[in-house]
Amino acid sequence: MNQELAKTAFDEGRYLDSLAIYRQLIEAEDQCLTNYWYAGTAALLTSNEDEAQTIWILGMSQVPEEETEAQSQVFATILSRAANQHEEREDFLRAWSLRQYIREFGPVNPYNLLALLRLSLELDLTESNDELYLKIERTLQQENITEDDAPRLVQLFSAVLKLQPDATDFGRIICALTSRLSRQQHGLLADELMPIIIKVGHFHFNYPLAIAVSEQLYDALPGNHKILINLVSFYKHENLFEKAIVRVENFCQLASTEEASLLGSYLRLRLSKESCLEWDKLDELVSAHKNNLDGFLKKNPSKSADNDLIWLLLNSPSILQYTSDNPRLIRRYQRELSQSCCDKVFPESTRFQHQKARVEKKRRSNSKIKIGYLSHCFNNHSVGWLSRWLIQNHDRERFETYAYFITQSDNLTFANRFFVPYVSCFYAVGVNSREIAQKIYEDEIDILIDLDSLTLDVSSAVLSLKPAPIQVTWLGFDASELPTIDYFIADPNVLPEEAEAWYKEKIWRLSDVYLAVDGFEVGVPSIKRQKLGIPEDSVVYLTMQNAIKLNTDVVQAQIDILRQVPNSYLLVKGLGHRGAVRSLFETIARKSNVSPERLRFLDRDNSELTHRANLSIADVILDTYPYNGATTNLEAMWMEIPIVTQMGRQFSSRNGYTFLRNAGIHEGVATSFAEYVDWGVSFGTDGGLRRKISQRLKYSKHSAPLWNSLAFTKEMENAFLKMWEIYCDKK
C-alpha cells in the first residue's frame, strides 16, 4: 500500500514525499529492491546526493549474485525514465546527474553515453569529455544496436551536432556509428553529418578521418552526390586521385538522370585533368562529357530534380576550356546551361526587384554610387593579389565601396591589410547565398562586381538572385553567362573582335587592358642553380602551372624546345599529382630523345613572395595552352623574364597575349604549337633577344597601362558611371 503511494508520489514528481515513504519502507526492511532504486533517485532529485548513494549501495549489497545484471538494468531503466523526463523539461543539470549514475551503475549503453555528451555540451562541462568521446566510440563499435535504438540514436546525434562538439573527436564517433547503421538510417544522418565532416577535413585538416567517414556514408548511400563531391575533394587533398576516380566512375554508372550523368562526367573529366593521369582516355572523357551536356540541355530539368545537384552543374562546361579552344561551342553550352540552371533554381520570381524610385532618389540627392565587391578570394589567392589595387584606389568622394567576403574562416590577415582599410564597409559573410544576397540588397548596392564568376557555387547563387540592379563580372574567370549578369569586363585584346557574338553579357572593353597592378611584393630567393645541379651558363626554362593546365601537346612542345636548345633545362612547378606530372614529362622526354636529366621538379615555396623571387632562376617562362596562366604571367613580367605563350580565341587563351602586348611586346606570342616551339628555341639560343625583351619589360614599368593601377581605376570608375547612366536611362 505504501509502496503504491510512494510510486505515485514519485511519478507525480513529489520527490520529497515519495522519499519519505520509501525511507520508511527501507527502514521496515521491505524486501522489494526497486524501492531502493526509486528512493535513491528521489533523494538525488532533491539534492540529497549523499543519501542517494547510501541508499543505492545499501540496495546493491542486497542483490543476489544471479540477479545483478537484471537489477542493474532495472536500475538503469528507472533512472533513464527520470532523465528523459528532465531532459524534456530542459532540466539538464538533474538529467546529467542521473545519467552519470546510470553510467556508473548501469549496463554499458551507448545511448546513455551519447546523451551524457549532449548534456555536458549543453551545460558547458566539457573538461573531461575526451574520455567520454573515447568511451562512446568504443561502445558503438562493440555493442549491439537494435532497430529500435537506431532512430533514437540518430535523433540524439542530431541534437549533439547542433551543439558543435569537437569535430575530430566527434568525427570518430560518427565513424563508429555509421559503420553500425543501416542504409536508411544513413540517409537520415547524411544531411546532418556533412557539414561537420567538412569541418573535420577542411578546417581541422584531418583528411584521413573525413575520408573514412565519407567513404562509409557513400558506401551506404551510393549515388549520393553531396557525399561524393566532398569525398572527392578530400581525396584530392591527400593526393588520392586514383581512389577518387574509382568513386566517380561508380557514381557515373549509377547515374540514372541526365543531371547525375552530367555531374559524373564533369567530375570525371576534371579529376583526369587535375591528376594528369589517363592521357589515353582524355578524348573519350571529353566526348562523354559533351554528350551529357547535350543530353541535359535537350530536356529541361524536371521539377523534382534536386536544386543542389542542378546548381553543382553550373560550371560543368568550363572544364572544356582546359581541353580545347572552342569558344563558340563552349560559350553556347555555358549560356544554355546557366540559363537552364538559373531558371530552375532561382526563377525570376525569387529574384530581387529593383524599383525605379531608387534611381530617382539617387539622381536627386546626387549621392555616391555604391559599388559592391563579391568574392571568396580576399586572401592570398590570385584574385586577392590582383584585385586589391582597384579597390585601394577608388575615389571615395564619388563612390562608396563595400566588400562581401565569402568565407568560413576566421583568418582575415590578408583582408585586414589590403582591403579593409580601403573600403567603406567590409563584411565577412558566411556561405548562405540568400542571406548574402539579402545583405547586398539591403545595403542598396548599385553595381555588384563579381570577382568569382563560376569558381564558387555560393557566389553564382548570390548573383542569380540579382541583389543589385547592375552586375558585372571581372577578373575571376571567363564570364558565367548567368542571365542576371549585365557586363563582362574585357579589353581590345583579351577577346577577339567576334567575341561579342558568343556572349550573353554585354562585353565592356576597357581601352588598354582589363587589369592593372602596381606590382608585386617579392621576397628573398631560396633556390640557386648550383643547388639544383644546373650549370650557371645553361638556359633555364620554367613552367609553373597547375597540372590541370597541362596536356600532351603543351608538354611535347616544351620538350621539343629542350631538344633543340643545347645545354637547356626545364623546371616544372605547380599543384597536381606529382608522380603523374613527372611521369608525363619524363615519358614524353624519353620518347623525344631528351634525357630526363634535363628536367627538374620543384616543390612549392613556402610563400608567394619567395616564389616570385625564385622566378629569377629562369631565363624563359613557358606558358600553357589552351588555358594560359594569368597571375603567373604577370609575376614573370614583373620579374622581367621573357615569356613564350600561345594564344587562341577564348578568353583563357589570351591572357598572356593581352598582358605582353600591353607592355609593348610581341615576341614570344605564338598562334600555334609550332610557333611556340620556334619562339622557345629563339629565346633559348639568342641571349641578346632575351635581354631585349627583359629590358622592354623593365621600361614598360614606367609607362605601360598594365602597371598603372591609378589610371586603370579611373577608367573602371568611368565605366561604372556610364553603366549607371545607361541603367537610369533604360528605366
Add this chain to the structure above:
Amino acid sequence: MTSLEELDSLFAQGEYAQIAEFCQENFEETGKVTFVWLLGIAQLLEGNEETAQLAWMSQLYEASDEQVEQWSLDIFRLLNKEAIRQEEQDSLEHAWLLRCHAQQFNESDLQNKLEAFRLSHQLNLLTADFYQSLELSKTLSELSESIEINVLEDYRETLIETLKISLQQFPLLDLTYELSEICARIFTSDSLFLDTILDASLTIYYAHRLPLRALRLLDLCYSYRPDHLDLLRLIITVKISIGDFDAAISLAKSSCELSKTLVENVVCSYILIKTYIQSGSAWDAAQEEAKNYKQFLSKLLNNSDSALRKASVSWLFSGGFVLPYLEDSPESNRDYINAIGSFCKREMDHFNPPQSIEINPSNRLRIGYLSSCLRRHSVGWLARSLFNNRDHEKFEIFTYFVNALERSDPIQDWYEQSSDTAHRFGLDSANQISNQIMQDKIDILIDLDSITFDISCEVLCSRPAPIQATWLGWDASGIPSIDYYIADPYVLPEDADSYYSEKIFRLPSTYVAIDGFEVAPPTLSRKSLGLEKDSILYFSAQNGMKRNPEMLKLQLEIIKAVPNSYFLIKGLGATEMLKQYITDIAKDMDIAREKIIFLGIDSSSEIHRGNLSVSDIVLDTYPYNGATTTMEALWMERPIVTKVGQQFSARNSYTMLKNAGVKEGIAWSNEEYVDWGIRLGLDKELRDDIAWKLKQSKRSAPLWNARQFTQDMESAYLAMWQSHSNSKSL
C-alpha cells in the same frame, strides 16, 4: 554617557557599530556636534558613506557661515586623526577613504591630498580622474603664496615622491606638467626635483618616443639649469630628432662655452660637430670645430692619470665616430680612434677587470654574435646569411641581443629562432652580457656594433671570449682586446695593416653577402612625380650626415650637364634648412629649381627598395659611402657612381660593385665622378648594359652568394681558432 576617550578606544578596536550607537545616544543627550562628526566617521568605516554624509550635512546645513567654517575644520581634524590611526593599523583602504572625505572639508590642506595620492597609489587605485580631482598643483600654488618657503620644505620628500609617481603614471597629462612646473619654481635650487623631471623626460623621449612632450619638460628644466650639460645634451638630441637644427646648433654652442673640464670640452665639441654635420648645411663650421675637437681629444688621451666617470668612458668610445664623415684620412682618423680605444679600455679595466675564461669542451666551435642591431636595421638585413647557411655540424651560434628587451621585431624574432641559443638584454647590462658569454664558453665573439653602441664596447673590453672580431657594423673600433677586423681585398687598401690596431682578416672576395632583399611594389612613379617617362633620374638617399657641399656640387654638375635630367634627394635630416641649402647651391650654379626633387622617406625599407626602380642612376656619397643603400641599389639593378677613397667608409660601394662584377661607375677622383655621372646619363645603352650585368650577377656573383660567403667566413673562424691554438701552445 560615553566619554571621548572611551570612544577613542572603541575606534582603536574597530567597534564602529557600537560607536555609532553611543554617538547617537550622546548627541541626543548632550547636543554636542562632535558626536555627530564621530558618528559619521564610524558610519564611513562601516561602509555607509551615504549615512555618514547625511549625518554631517544635516548639521552643517543648518549652521551659520562661521560655524560651518569651524566645524569643517573640526571634521577635517577628526578625519585626519582617524586616517593616521587607520594607517598605523595597516588599514590602508580605510585611511584612503577617510582622506578622500577629509578633502571636501579642507580644500587647502596639501598634506592630506598628498597622503591621499600616496595611498591611492599604494592601493593601485590611482586613476587619472582621481589625480585630477586632487588639484594638487592648484593647492600647492596657493599654499606657496601664503606661507614661508622653509615651511614648504616639510613637504619636500612627499612632493618628490608624488612628482615621481605622477611622471611615471601620467607622463603626458597637462596636470603633471603643471605640477612639475610648480615644484621646479618653488624648489628652484633643489636638484632632486630637476633630476626627477629630467629622468622622466628621458623615458618620454626614448621609451614613449614623444619628442615634443619630452621637450616641454626639458625646457622647464633648462629654464632653471641653463648650465647643466647633461640636460643640454639631451635637449640637443631631441631638437635634432624633430629637425630644429637652428636651436640645436645654438644650444650646442652654448654647451661648448659652458664646458669646464677637459672631458666636458671634448663631449661638447663633439656634439657641436655632430649637430653641424647632421644639419647638412654647416659643413665649414663643422670642419672648423673639428680642429678644436682634435686638440681637446689629444689632450685628454695623453693625460695618463685621468680618472673618468664610467659614464664618460662609455661615451668616449664613440668619440671617433664623426671623423670619417669629415675627411678621408684613415691614418690620421685611425690614430685617434685607436688612441680612444686604448684609452677607454684602460679606463674600463678599472671598473671591469678582465676575468679568466674557460674553454668550450664541445667539438663544435661556439660563435657568439653581439649586436644591438639584429632587427629591422641595416645590419639586421645584411647579417642573415651567416645564420641561414651555416654548417650545423661544425658551429654553434649564440646570439646576444643588446638593448632588446622592449622590442618586438619580426627580424629579431627570426634571428632568435635561427640561433642555437639567444639571450636578450636591456640597457646597462654590460656585466650581465659578459658573464653570460663567459658562462656560454664562447670561442669566437663577433662584434657587430663596433663603436656605435657603448654597452657592446664595454663587453668587448672585458674580453669574455678568447677570440674577438669586429664585422660589418662600422669601421674597426681600435679597442685593444679585439683581435681581428674582417675585411676583403677591396674595402681596405693594401697598406691598411699599418694603421689598424686589429689584425685585418681579409675574406677572399667580399666582406658581406646576402641572398637578396625583400621588395614591395613601388608607391612612386614618374607620372606621380610629374616627370616624362624618358627623363633621366638621378637618385641619392642618405641621411644628412653624409652630405657635404663638395659632393653636392659634383652631383649638381652632373645634373646640369645632362639634359632632361632630375635629381631625386631623399633622406633623414632633409629638413627645410638642408633643402634651402641645396637649392641655394643649385641656384648659384644656374640649375633650374624644378630639376631638384625632394622625396620624403618611405614607410618601410621594402617600399624604399621598390621605389628605387623609378630612378635610372644612383649617386653615392663621399667620403662616407652608402653601404646598405648601395646594396639595395645594386639589388634593384641600378647603376651607381661612386668615388673611391682610402678609408673603409669610402670604399664600401667600391667593394660591392667589384663583387657584383661591375666596373663601370667607379671613380677615383672628383673629375671621374662627374664624368661617370654624365656618361651614364647620356648613354642609355651603357645603363642597360650595367643593369643587365647586375641582373645576371644575382645568379652567382660573390655579393649575392650567401652560401659561399658563409663558407668563407666559417673558414675564417677555423683559421682564427687554429691560430689561437697555435699561439697558446707556443
